[in-house]
Amino acid sequence: MGKAIEFVKINKRFPGVHVLKDISFSVEEGEVHALLGENGAGKSTLLNILHGVYGEYEGAVLLHGKEVHFKSANDAIKNGNISKVHQEIMVVEELSVGQNVTMGYEPKKGAFIDFNKMHNDVDAILKELNCNFKSRDIVRTLTAGQKQMIAIAKAIYHHSNIISFDEPTASLTSKETEALFAVIEKLKKDGITILYVSHHLEEIFQICDRATILRDGEFVQTLNVKETTEDELIHAMVGRSVSAVASRTIPCQATKEVVLKVEGLTDTTGGKFKDISFELHRGEILGFYGLVGAGRTEVMRVLVGADPKLEGNIYLKNVPIPRNWNSTKALSRGIGMLSEDRKNTGFNKLATNMQNIAISSLEKYMKGLFFTDESKKLKNAEHYFEELDINPKLPAYMTVNMSGGNQQKVILAKWMSTDIDIIIFDEPTKGVDVAAKAEIYRLMEELVSQGKSLIVVSSELPEAIGLSDRLVIMSEGRITGILTDRSEFDSDAILNYAIGGNE
Amino acid sequence: MKNFYVKYKREILVFVATLILCVVFTVLNPQFLTWRNFLTIFQQMVLNGLLAVGIMFTILTGGIDLSIGCTFAIVGIAVATCTVGGMNPVMALVIGLVVGAVLGLFNGFLVTNLKLQPFIATLGTMSLYRGIAYVVTGGVPVTNVPDSFRNIFNGQIGESGIRYYVIVMLVVFIVAHVILSKTRTGDYLYAVGGNEEAAKLSGVNTRKTKYIAYIASGVCTAVAGLVMLASLGSAEATAGIGYETNAIAAAAIGGTSMAGGRGTALGTFVGALLLAVLKVGMVVINVDSFWQYVVTGLIIIVASYFEYAKDDFAAFLARHKN
Numbered sequence: 001m002g003k004a005i006e007f008v009k010i011n012k013r014f015p016g017v018h019v020l021k022d023i024s025f026s027v028e029e030g031e032v033h034a035l036l037g038e039n040g041a042g043k044s045t046l047l048n049i050l051h052g053v054y055g056e057y058e059g060a061v062l063l064h065g066k067e068v069h070f071k072s073a074n075d076a077i078k079n080g081n082i083s084k085v086h087q088e089i090m091v092v093e094e095l096s097v098g099q100n101v102t103m104g105y106e107p108k109k110g111a112f113i114d115f116n117k118m119h120n121d122v123d124a125i126l127k128e129l130n131c132n133f134k135s136r137d138i139v140r141t142l143t144a145g146q147k148q149m150i151a152i153a154k155a156i157y158h159h160s161n162i163i164s165f166d167e168p169t170a171s172l173t174s175k176e177t178e179a180l181f182a183v184i185e186k187l188k189k190d191g192i193t194i195l196y197v198s199h200h201l202e203e204i205f206q207i208c209d210r211a212t213i214l215r216d217g218e219f220v221q222t223l224n225v226k227e228t229t230e231d232e233l234i235h236a237m238v239g240r241s242v243s244a245v246a247s248r249t250i251p252c253q254a255t256k257e258v259v260l261k262v263e264g265l266t267d268t269t270g271g272k273f274k275d276i277s278f279e280l281h282r283g284e285i286l287g288f289y290g291l292v293g294a295g296r297t298e299v300m301r302v303l304v305g306a307d308p309k310l311e312g313n314i315y316l317k318n319v320p321i322p323r324n325w326n327s328t329k330a331l332s333r334g335i336g337m338l339s340e341d342r343k344n345t346g347f348n349k350l351a352t353n354m355q356n357i358a359i360s361s362l363e364k365y366m367k368g369l370f371f372t373d374e375s376k377k378l379k380n381a382e383h384y385f386e387e388l389d390i391n392p393k394l395p396a397y398m399t400v401n402m403s404g405g406n407q408q409k410v411i412l413a414k415w416m417s418t419d420i421d422i423i424i425f426d427e428p429t430k431g432v433d434v435a436a437k438a439e440i441y442r443l444m445e446e447l448v449s450q451g452k453s454l455i456v457v458s459s460e461l462p463e464a465i466g467l468s469d470r471l472v473i474m475s476e477g478r479i480t481g482i483l484t485d486r487s488e489f490d491s492d493a494i495l496n497y498a499i500g501g502n503e
Numbered sequence: 504m505k506n507f508y509v510k511y512k513r514e515i516l517v518f519v520a521t522l523i524l525c526v527v528f529t530v531l532n533p534q535f536l537t538w539r540n541f542l543t544i545f546q547q548m549v550l551n552g553l554l555a556v557g558i559m560f561t562i563l564t565g566g567i568d569l570s571i572g573c574t575f576a577i578v579g580i581a582v583a584t585c586t587v588g589g590m591n592p593v594m595a596l597v598i599g600l601v602v603g604a605v606l607g608l609f610n611g612f613l614v615t616n617l618k619l620q621p622f623i624a625t626l627g628t629m630s631l632y633r634g635i636a637y638v639v640t641g642g643v644p645v646t647n648v649p650d651s652f653r654n655i656f657n658g659q660i661g662e663s664g665i666r667y668y669v670i671v672m673l674v675v676f677i678v679a680h681v682i683l684s685k686t687r688t689g690d691y692l693y694a695v696g697g698n699e700e701a702a703k704l705s706g707v708n709t710r711k712t713k714y715i716a717y718i719a720s721g722v723c724t725a726v727a728g729l730v731m732l733a734s735l736g737s738a739e740a741t742a743g744i745g746y747e748t749n750a751i752a753a754a755a756i757g758g759t760s761m762a763g764g765r766g767t768a769l770g771t772f773v774g775a776l777l778l779a780v781l782k783v784g785m786v787v788i789n790v791d792s793f794w795q796y797v798v799t800g801l802i803i804i805v806a807s808y809f810e811y812a813k814d815d816f817a818a819f820l821a822r823h824k825n
Contacts, residue, residue: 306704331706339704346704348697350764359694360705362687371685414705 002064004029004162004193005050010059012045019045021217023059027210032184032194034204034225035164036237037214038433039403043197046214047164050195051084052076063162074104080162083155087167087431089147091139098122098135101153125153129183144292145176152183163187164195169203170431173292181207199433201230213237238435246441246466252486253283253448254469258318260335260422260453265299265312272298273477276312280422280455283448287468288457290498295477296457297340300424304337305330316422331360336415337424338408340457342431346411347399353410354381354395361417384413388443405436412443423447424455429463441467465489475500513758514770517806521777528784535787542664548779549672550727552772554746555753556679557723559771560716562754563683563696565763566614566621568720571750572743573632574606578728579738580636582652583645592652599732600725606632607721611714629747636740644739648732656733668730675726679719680768688715696763752799753778756806777802 005027012020020042027033037043048054050061052070060067063080070076077083091100098118099106107117122135131149133142139150148168155163165184169177184194184207196208204211205225213220213236220236260280267273273295280286288296301307303314305327314321316333330336339345347356358365358377365376378395385393388409392402399410408428415423425444429437444454444467458464464471473481473494481497483489508515528535554571561568578599585595606628613624656668683689691712694702703709732738757774759766778799785795 304704326708326710327703327706328708328711336706337704339701345698345700347701348694348764350697351693355690355693359690359702359707362690371681372687372690418706 002029003027003062004031004064005195006060006062006065007046007050008060008062010046010049010057010061012042012049012054012057019217020049020057023214023217023219025212025219025222027193027195027212029064029193030188030191031209032188032196032207034208034211035195035197035214036204036211036233037220038237038435039405039431040216041214041237041433042217043214044166045217047084047166047195047197050076050164051082052080077158077160081158081160082162083151083158083160083164085148085151085155085163085165085168087170089144089151089171091147091150093138093140095139096135097126097133097137097139097142097150097153100139100150101125101135101157103154105158122153122157125156128156129153129186130179143176144171145173145179148172148176148180149183152187160192162193162195164197166197167199167431169198169200171292177203199431201233201434204233205230215239234434237433246437246463248445248467249442250445250449252469253451254281255283257282259316260303261313261315261318262299262303263313263315265302265314266310267295267298267302267477268310270298271477273474276479278472278479278482280453282421282453283451284469285444285448285454285456285467287464287471288455288474289461289464289471289494290459290474292459294474294498296474297426298477299474300337300426300455300457303330304335304424306337331418331420334420335422335424336360336418336420337426338411338415338428340426340430342404342407342411346407347414349398349400351399352396353385353390353399353402354378356399356410357381357384357413357417360414361419364417380417381413384409384416388413388416389439403433403436405432405440408432408436408440409443412440416447421452422455423452424457426457427459428456429458429460461491461494465491465494473497511767511769514767514773516809517757517770517773517777521773521780524777524780524784528780528788531788535784539664540783540787542666542669544776544779544783545669546666547783548775549668549730550746551749551753551778552672552775553675553723553727553730554750555757555771555775556676556768557720557727558747558750559754559759559766559768560679560692560719560723561610561621562751562759562761563692563763563766564713564716565696565699566713566716567625567751567761568607568610568717569622569625569747570606570610570628570632571720571724572746573629573636574603574721574724575728575731575743575746576636576738576740577606577632577639578603578725579732579742580640580645580740582729582732583648583738586648586652587645592649592655595652596655596729599729600722603721603723603725603728604718605721607718607724608714610721611717614717615710615713633740633744640740642740644737646737648736648738653733653736656730668733671726671730675723676768676772679723682719683768688712692716693764696760696765698764749778752803755803 003026007023007025010020010023023046035043049057052072052075055071068080070080101122102118107114119135126135129149129152133146139147168180172180187194198204208225210222211225211233212222215237258279259282263277265276276299290296302309305325309325316335322329354377358380362372365373365380367373381395384390390406390409390413399407402410428440432440448454456467471483471489472479475498480500558568558571581602582595582599585598586592610625610628613619614621656671658667659665683692691707694707695709695712699709731742753775754766754771755761756777757770759771781798782795785792
């Protein structure tokens with residue numbers, strides 16, 4: 001078999017940063033090749049070069065032995081038969097599946113779209129992929145996993161023989177992930193070459209043949225997945241040994257004191273959750289496990305005042321919350337949340353690190369009654385750059401340009417700059433690399449040892465089990481189980497609660 | 504100094520463009536470069552400058568206030584009626600500001616409490632306020648505003664020819680600059696415009712912040728209405744029609760992002776200055792005023808294209824250097 005992709009001495013520079021340094025490796029035809037590395041290692045940049053998003057680089061990209069230089073992602077799809085399935089699902093919700101798949105290349109009959117041909121062609125592809133939906137379905141009605149399939153169908157529609165997947169499982173349930181893997185297996189059988197990027201190492205072992213590891217923009221090595229271990233992969237990625245598994249290094253810090261008590265919280269208009277009651281103790285890490293869509297985030301949004309409280313009672317340190325509860329009041333009562341959708345709701349993309357860290361605690365950086373003092377904001381930002389080891393340590397750097405783990409730390413620094421003592425983490429390690437994950441776990445332990453109380457919403461079972469002192473399990477908007485002892489944390493039992501089968 | 508350049512790159516660029524424009528006009532007619540003409544330019548920019556700095560507050564939050572031209576008319580009518588009726592001029596002035604604030608407050612209510620899209624909400628109040636102006640006056644102008652009121656704005660400093668209303672505009676810009684760059688309110692305005700949901704989750708009072716933006720817009724507009732009334736001595740319901748477009752143009756040329764979260768008082772000032780230089784310059788070189796529209800349109804397009812394309816442009820230059 002020949003080489004599907006060859007990278008030869010690829011160098012890429014952005015103003016002031018050398019992001020890819022002399023990258024050379026190749027991908028065999030018909031293999032599933034993993035591309036691994038921490039956030040900021042250069043994986044996305046390399047994919048962007050391969051798919052024509054970045055036209056400016058040094059070195060050469062060869063496809064099937066021929067040098068290519070794509071001008072745009074479209075050029076790559078059309079002339080290189082190479083497609084990408086993105087981490088974020090990118091679809092037009094109000095159009096049909098067929099229209100999404102063929103977008104820009106619709107079959108024509110004269111000046112009009114030939115809808116019959118479109119739907120026939122696309123239905124054939126969907127059948128090929130074992131999809132249980134039709135070309136005429138409106139995308140809005142599909143699940144996240146089904147929407148992901150649209151991107152794959154699109155690649156096949158364009159006769160791509162190389163498809164790269166950039167964290168395709170990020171928004172999929174475990175069942176959808178299994179379905180995706182079956183499709184990938186099938187694509188492989190059809191001779192399609194696959195480049196696979198993921199932070200989930202177990203996925204790599206499940207479906208990949210070989211793995212190339214990048215670190216700080218440099219090529220580390222290419223490994224045969226069958227001949228390696230998880231530890232070896234992590235070591236190659238991080239450059240040192242890190243535990244990928246969430247675990248506790250200090251004993252439970254929880255006290256008897258109840259800092260948050262929720263009684264009968266119900267979403268009477270949207271029906272997203274019903275009759276939610278639980279308690280949070282000082283110094284506790286309370287896990288919230290459930291499948292995607294179990295209603296956990298919706299509950300948390302009410303607790304922090306992002307959505308109105310409709311029915312039920314919430315007590316913070318034994319004092320009920322006021323009627324017109326909002327996020328500003330929540331902040332003054334000491335409760336805040338790190339949202340799951342970091343990119344869209346986590347921070348201001350137009351603001352610098354310093355501004356993003358300061359925004360919730362501006363009253364601490366005053367000069368007189370009315371004016372803010374930039375130098376105090378700067379000092380505060382620098383303090384947390386050190387304490388949380390945020391990189392790069394540049395206050396004037398735009399947060400949007402940081403890696404996922406460091407963005408998460410900037411948001412954490414924002415909350416630590418305030419006086420809140422109840423912090424809700426919603427999927428804190430989603431899209432975060434192994435080393436940053438371990439650091440975030442360590443920071444959580446540090447927070448509880450300072451007497452703060454944490455709620456950790458997680459859809460990753462090992463994380464929920466590894467971190468929590470107690471574990472609340474939700475299914476379809478209800479609490480189906482509360483496990484109060486770590487010895488009871490059994491993954492089968494937890495999953496059973498999570499799918500609602502507790503009877 | 505280097506920091507100033509990095510922070511205000513766009514503003515400096517627009518200012519340089521304005522200077523170039525001045526040079527061109529001076530070459531075409533040396534009369535352009537006189538103290539008198541200089542004063543004319545500043546007098547020309549006062550109304551648009553005040554309206555632009557107001558509307559900028561709403562644009563910063565990701566909104567817009569299309570009703571400013573109509574608020575402008577209502578304030579003029581209200582204050583004219585008061586002063587003609589013999590009210591103390593300072594009292595009337597305060598009433599004018601309050602009327603502007605209340606009209607802005609109502610816009611804020613529609614946008615935050617009723618959650619209407621700002622464009623639609625203020626499109627509605629634009630017609631509503633204009634209608635009120637017509638109904639109240641019956642279409643008849645209110646005239647003979649006493650000099651005691653007019654002199655508050657029309658007087659000049661000694662014999663310099665610098666009118667008080669120019670000073671008033673400068674003060675409004677300075678206050679806006681200080682609010683945006685040195686107060687918590689400023690930080691919150693940028694945070695809400697940059698990412699409203701993130702700001703909300705950060706505990707920022709997004710409702711209050713948006714109210715402040717629309718009230719600021721109403722108050723700045725009211726100041727413009729007062730200046731207009733003082734210089735004309737009369738008020739009518741048709742005043743200010745279409746003024747919102749020029750105000751948006753000044754803010755946009757100065758680098759205010761229509762998506763919110765980006766823009767400065769300094770930029771809006773320079774944007775309004777550029778438009779005034781253009782207006783006065785065209786008159787000085789005897790170009791038909793109709794051409795003003797053509798040139799203004801082109802400048803808006805070029806300015807925003809430059810903002811959009813500057814990275815491409817830098818890459819283009821870098822490529823051709825080698």
